[in-house]
Amino acid sequence: MTRGFAITLNALSLYAVALVLAAAFAAQLVLQELPCPLCLLQRIQFAVLAIGPILNVRFGPRPSHYALSLLAAVAGAAFSTRQVLLHIMPGDAGYGTALFGYHYYTWALIGFAAAIVLLAAILLFDRQFERGITAEQAAPGAFATSAVWLVIGLTALNVVSTLLECGFGACADNPVVYELLKR
């Protein structure tokens, strides 16, 4: 795997994270279901997962950048496992609406597990780490740059959304209204 191909794969992974964040937003806005604190924490971990690929696009692929994403994915998997276990009792309807038979936290666990496997797989290819032209000299293309700004934009939108939902106090365990929009 060449350095250029690895950077393209990293850009694709950023689009995947953007898709997850956009889907969570869509569910929040269309179904009027506000994310719970654990749900927000899982969204945060998906955003943290994107920092490694951003560094790979900016500075070129390095094992340490993939390690950051692995750490974020392991933490995210732990958080989503916690929420799966909270609703594991028979008869428990779960939190929020199910999508294709699974709740969002179950999809999140599948997503983080898939990220761990994919990160391990991409680390198998050593040629991407060979030092040739530096990443600083080779500016990222429009495809990768758009992916970076899409993820940054969606994360910034989450700052606004979470502020509206939780206000300046602690987030409700089962939020039903936006604290800052209450009349």
Place this chain on the structure above:
Amino acid sequence: MEFTALFLAVTIVMLVAWFGRRSLALALFAVVLLASVATYLHHATDTLKLSF
């Protein structure tokens, strides 16, 4: 409020990763990861209702 702060912190780390120094981005990443784990541990006080 802590979740808003975490999202804001992640946005800042992303901007540093894109525009700033690599070492600073790595250090800020560590801070954000530790903060999110600490937030999780702070909230993980509910009893797990396991089925066995």
